[in-house]
Amino acid sequence: PAMAARLLLRAARPLLAGAGRGTGLGTALSTAPPPEKKRWLRAYLELQRLQAPPQRRSEQPNWDYHAEIQAFRHRVQENFSLDLLKTAFVNSCYIESEEARRRQLGLDKDAVALQLQDNTALAERGLRFARAYLAQCFEGAYPELPAKGIEALVNFLTSQELVSYVAQNLSIQDLTLCRDFPAPPDVLQRTFLAVIGALLESSGPERTGIFVRDFFIPQLIGKDLFEIWEVVNPMGLLVEELTKRNISAPEPRITRQLGVSTVLPVYFVGLYCDKKILAEGPGETLLAAEEEAARVALRKLYGYTENRRPWDYSKPKQGLAAEKAISSN
Amino acid sequence: RYVRQLQRLQLLFSPTAADARGARQFVEEAAQDFARQHPDVVLYVSPRSGPGPAPVLRAEYLNGTVREELIASKTSEEIVQLATKLANQSGLDIIRIRKPFHTDNPSVQGQWHPLTNKPSILTIQGPRLQPQ
Numbered sequence: 001p002a003m004a005a006r007l008l009l010r011a012a013r014p015l016l017a018g019a020g021r022g023t024g025l026g027t028a029l030s031t032a033p034p035p036e037k038k039r040w041l042r043a044y045l046e047l048q049r050l051q052a053p054p055q056r057r058s059e060q061p062n063w064d065y066h067a068e069i070q071a072f073r074h075r076v077q078e079n080f081s082l083d084l085l086k087t088a089f090v091n092s093c094y095i096e097s098e099e100a101r102r103r104q105l106g107l108d109k110d111a112v113a114l115q116l117q118d119n120t121a122l123a124e125r126g127l128r129f130a131r132a133y134l135a136q137c138f139e140g141a142y143p144e145l146p147a148k149g150i151e152a153l154v155n156f157l158t159s160q161e162l163v164s165y166v167a168q169n170l171s172i173q174d175l176t177l178c179r180d181f182p183a184p185p186d187v188l189q190r191t192f193l194a195v196i197g198a199l200l201e202s203s204g205p206e207r208t209g210i211f212v213r214d215f216f217i218p219q220l221i222g223k224d225l226f227e228i229w230e231v232v233n234p235m236g237l238l239v240e241e242l243t244k245r246n247i248s249a250p251e252p253r254i255t256r257q258l259g260v261s262t263v264l265p266v267y268f269v270g271l272y273c274d275k276k277i278l279a280e281g282p283g284e285t286l287l288a289a290e291e292e293a294a295r296v297a298l299r300k301l302y303g304y305t306e307n308r309r310p311w312d313y314s315k316p317k318q319g320l321a322a323e324k325a326i327s328s329n
Numbered sequence: 330r331y332v333r334q335l336q337r338l339q340l341l342f343s344p345t346a347a348d349a350r351g352a353r354q355f356v357e358e359a360a361q362d363f364a365r366q367h368p369d370v371v372l373y374v375s376p377r378s379g380p381g382p383a384p385v386l387r388a389e390y391l392n393g394t395v396r397e398e399l400i401a402s403k404t405s406e407e408i409v410q411l412a413t414k415l416a417n418q419s420g421l422d423i424i425r426i427r428k429p430f431h432t433d434n435p436s437v438q439g440q441w442h443p444l445t446n447k448p449s450i451l452t453i454q455g456p457r458l459q460p461q
Contacts, residue, residue, distance in 0.1 A: 062373040074369035255449040
């Protein structure tokens with residue numbers, strides 16, 4: 001009876017495994033290969049798995065493009081039209097590579113041409129809107145800042161590194177269709193701007209403005225003005241600004257000094273206008289301290305100090321809507 | 330605005346194993362409600378047949394971290410709690426935090442340096458003239 005039971009069991013197990021395999025083939029093949037029993041083979045296969053080149057997320061198991069795009073829409077809490085969003089993720093390099101692949105496989109001319117549209121038009125619109133909106137934001141928030149400063153800030157915020165960093169953290173690198181993997185930063189920048197363009201077409205300039213504000217302006221937190229804006233001659237710029245406001249030229253005086261005869265001296269140079277203090281800045285040599293004092297004075301004049309009021313995210317700006325509609329068209 | 334850091338949850342379990350019973354109950358009862366309450370998380374349910382590894386809930390976050398949690402011999406409610414816990418986390422590594430405090434504004438009036446309260450060279454000190 002024990003022998004009979006064992007034989008029965010041995011007969012039953014392959015049946016169950018067969019049934020399991022039958023039902024398993026119906027579902028998506030999402031399983032890894034079955035774990036090997038030979039210890040030496042396990043080590044070799046693990047090494048192969050670790051040395052395999054990284055693959056796109058869309059080529060790994062468990063991927064549903066439509067569901068991912070819907071999740072992206074909800075994650076960003078914006079209503080898009082899904083067609084515009086899908087076109088926003090299509091890059092021209094992807095279309096070229098797909099057509100080349102189809103031509104290589106020997107299909108007809110009709111089958112070769114894909115029905116997909118590029119995202120270049122959407123990207124351009126998104127870029128123009130983002131630049132215009134950010135420039136207006138800064139003009140409203142820092143009215144004293146000159147045009148070159150605003151341009152430098154906007155260029156920094158729409159630069160490749162920043163936009164591709166934001167895009168990576170919003171999982172756009174999984175959703176883009178592009179030829180190379182991992183997607184290069186200019187492709188990510190173009191895709192993100194195309195997403196902004198798609199949002200502009202779907203929801204209008206107000207919502208898009210709020211979107212741009214929510215994702216780009218926090219990248220300025222903790223950054224100093226002159227890290228972003230390269231100013232070669234701060235003293236000259238300061239003199240210009242003061243003449244515009246009819247204040248006399250600044251007079252630099254040494255306020256404090258420490259360790260003059262040592263290797264690491266510290267000089268504090270103060271800039272005085274009409275014997276009233278304007279700004280004070282430290283430096284290693286007298287020239288460096290004077291330049292730093294000029295920079296501190298410029299920061300105070302433009303209202304971009306460290307202790308300024310933080311950005312106001314509460315109310316959406318109503319007046320921008322009409323101007324945006326005019327400027328983007 | 331708040332962006333949920335959890336990208337997708339993959340539920341890998343076996344349809345016949347005994348320890349995946351909670352996972353199967355979760356799929357039958359609570360998975361749809363969970364997916365409806367969290368529309369920005371993609372939930373993949375993939376049964377893997379045959380005597381395979383233990384049932385696992387794999388969470389992928391926006392910064393690329395992949396976290397696997399065993400759900401063997403867990404009830405359906407526990408799996409729901411685990412899933413909501415993963416959905417509310419960010420993808421940062423779970424390591425020891427060195428200090429329980431952090432501030433973005435370490436100094437309000439300006440950090441002290443040795444020259445803060447010292448009178449400068451330009452002050453004139455005398456019996457009647459006040460320093461500036």
